[in-house]
Amino acid sequence: MNFPIIAHEPNVVSINVGGRIFQTTKQTLTLAGTDSLLSQLATESARFVDRDPDLFSVLLYILRTGNLPARSRAFDVRDLIEESRFYGIESFLIDSLSNSSQFExxxxxxxxxxxxxxxxxxxxxxxxxxxxxxxxxxxxxxxxxxxxxxxxxxxxxxxxxxxxxxxxxxxxxxxxxxxxxxxxxxxxxxxxxxxxxxxxxxxxxxxxxxxxxxxxxxxxxxxxxxxxxxxxxxxxxxxxxxxxxxxxxxxxxxxxxxxxxxxxxxxxxxxxxxxxxxxxxxxxxxxxxxxxxxxxxxxxxxxxxxxxxxxxxxxxxxxxxxxxxxxxxxxxxxxxxxxxxxxxxxxxxxxxxxxxxxxxxxxxxxxxxxxxxxxxxxxxxxxxxxxxxxxxxxxxxxxxxxxxxxxxxxxxxxxxxxxxxxxxxxxxxxxxxxxxxxxxxxxxxxxxxxxxxxxxx
Incomplete structure (x- = not known):
């Protein structure tokens, strides 16, 4: 079976976080706001961040969907808080927690x-x-x-x-x-x-x-x-x-x-x-x-x-x-x-x-x-x-x-x-x-x- 060749998309951004490669779009990263590190990464040529890749995957999911992924339960929230503050997207984490935590x-x-x-x-x-x-x-x-x-x-x-x-x-x-x-x-x-x-x-x-x-x-x-x-x-x-x-x-x-x-x-x-x-x-x-x-x-x-x-x-x-x-x-x-x-x-x-x-x-x-x-x-x-x-x-x-x-x-x-x-x-x-x-x-x-x-x- 012949698969179509996908041309390089200039809008796609690759980020190396702790040795793991993540791909997303510039639009997704700019959602984080002009003061965030992620927004800066959308315009930089060298994109390496010496942080935990597993925590980054959770934060990227939140940025994309506005919700917490199911796998987030395996993490200590203190670690997620520190990572969100590092990247400048703490407000997104707050909103996602509000969506997942109901007052019962x-x-x-x-x-x-x-x-x-x-x-x-x-x-x-x-x-x-x-x-x-x-x-x-x-x-x-x-x-x-x-x-x-x-x-x-x-x-x-x-x-x-x-x-x-x-x-x-x-x-x-x-x-x-x-x-x-x-x-x-x-x-x-x-x-x-x-x-x-x-x-x-x-x-x-x-x-x-x-x-x-x-x-x-x-x-x-x-x-x-x-x-x-x-x-x-x-x-x-x-x-x-x-x-x-x-x-x-x-x-x-x-x-x-x-x-x-x-x-x-x-x-x-x-x-x-x-x-x-x-x-x-x-x-x-x-x-x-x-x-x-x-x-x-x-x-x-x-x-x-x-x-x-x-x-x-x-x-x-x-x-x-x-x-x-x-x-x-x-x-x-x-x-x-x-x-x-x-x-x-x-x-x-x-x-x-x-x-x-x-x-x-x-x-x-x-x-x-x-x-x-x-x-x-x-x-x-x-x-x-x-x-x-x-x-x-x-x-x-x-x-x-x-x-x-x-x-x-x-x-x-x-x-x-x-x-x-x-x-x-x-x-x-x-x-x-x-x-x-x-x-x-x-x-x-x-x-x-x-x-x-x-x-x-």
Missing amino acids: AFDLRKSRILPLNGRDSPSTIAPTGIGGGIHVAHGSKITSFDWSLRRKSTVLTNFSAVDSLLEISPGVLAAGATDFPGLQIIDIENGGLVRTTLNWENLTRSSSTVQAIGSSSEFLFTSFESSRRNSNSIMVYDLSTLLPVSEIDHGEIYGADIDSAIPSTKLRWIQSCNLLMVSGSHSSPSGVNGHVRFWDVRSKNMVCEIKETRDCFSDVTVSDNLSAVFKVGVTSGEVFYTDLRSLGSKDPWICLGEDKKRSLSERRGAGCKIESYGNHVFCSKGSGIELWSEVITGLIGNATRDVPKERVFKKNLFGKLADSGENKITGVAFGGSRMFVTRKDQQFIEVWQSPSRGVSI
């Missing part, structure tokens, strides 16, 4: 511990925008772990303790405290340099402290309270320029109207509704009361408000995927939800707990945290976590008639330790395929994730 809520396992320097316990945590890294505030310091969780850096801040933390762009954090004026924009890539400080100019001309931070793709939201604690407001900034856009949810104390003095301590953007959910509560001898409000940021109008009196929330969150707001009652300790489509109803909350008539004589839910991620809701209870997931039931006959008034959610438990008092969960956050957990008086972060289908991080 029912199969989360504690995979590692991230130790912190010093004696201070974490006060707040903030996931990185990509790759599943984490920023941790502990005492006056912020420690950042990259997506591999093996490279970390620590910067010293002006705060005695950071209470609010949010990554607003890669390597840039918004940080604030309830006892220190101003929202600081910190460049952690530049040794913790404070780029600027944002303040709220209140009527009393006193300094303002930060109670909460939130963001959308367009805006940065900051809840401020005056140092005299007699006024509060939420400032809206342009996320790219950090210039003020508007002011909403302004509150001043007038006489005995204590409700107006409650600052919002949690801000969550609802993408599906283009609304900002703000919530805050206040404890007094007569009990706990608070508010959950929904704001149209562009029109500066409050769309809806839920006034919390009986069994006020210990914590509240919103899920775009589930189209619902969830809270954990500070007295009952039960999880409640209200459908976003039924906001404004007289009695919005529906209890998911088993004991819906539990006595409200004690604060069983004090200190409980609740967060949503994907199609699930996670609520800390002591040293353990409740996982709530919606059960989708089939409809028979007339769909409008058969839809139940109350949606069905199922509870699962995990993570509980023997001594819930000493090991009480103080924070829960999510990033990529990981869940991060902090516990009382512990100087480390727990990392929970599903067993990886590709390379184990």
Whole structure:
């Protein structure tokens, strides 16, 4: 049989890596970006690289397809990380790991511990925008772990303790405290340099402290309270320029109207509704009361408000995927939800707990945290976590008639330790395929994730 003679293709590039010849195209190599070594190899005549050829074959596969090959499971991810940094294609490895590693809520396992320097316990945590890294505030310091969780850096801040933390762009954090004026924009890539400080100019001309931070793709939201604690407001900034856009949810104390003095301590953007959910509560001898409000940021109008009196929330969150707001009652300790489509109803909350008539004589839910991620809701209870997931039931006959008034959610438990008092969960956050957990008086972060289908991080 005569095979056709293939003419030399000038677009084909041959690279000698550790004595093994690899052939690819110039277009494939230039995908790596102008700053990468691979892009440079596309234009050089002598193409020899004294590195491991087996690891290079994995990285070349990722560059070609965007995914991890099956053979990558045989390698230690630390070696792949170092090789990807050498060639300048670490971002491609991050993306391929995200494609191969899925967040499976029912199969989360504690995979590692991230130790912190010093004696201070974490006060707040903030996931990185990509790759599943984490920023941790502990005492006056912020420690950042990259997506591999093996490279970390620590910067010293002006705060005695950071209470609010949010990554607003890669390597840039918004940080604030309830006892220190101003929202600081910190460049952690530049040794913790404070780029600027944002303040709220209140009527009393006193300094303002930060109670909460939130963001959308367009805006940065900051809840401020005056140092005299007699006024509060939420400032809206342009996320790219950090210039003020508007002011909403302004509150001043007038006489005995204590409700107006409650600052919002949690801000969550609802993408599906283009609304900002703000919530805050206040404890007094007569009990706990608070508010959950929904704001149209562009029109500066409050769309809806839920006034919390009986069994006020210990914590509240919103899920775009589930189209619902969830809270954990500070007295009952039960999880409640209200459908976003039924906001404004007289009695919005529906209890998911088993004991819906539990006595409200004690604060069983004090200190409980609740967060949503994907199609699930996670609520800390002591040293353990409740996982709530919606059960989708089939409809028979007339769909409008058969839809139940109350949606069905199922509870699962995990993570509980023997001594819930000493090991009480103080924070829960999510990033990529990981869940991060902090516990009382512990100087480390727990990392929970599903067993990886590709390379184990």
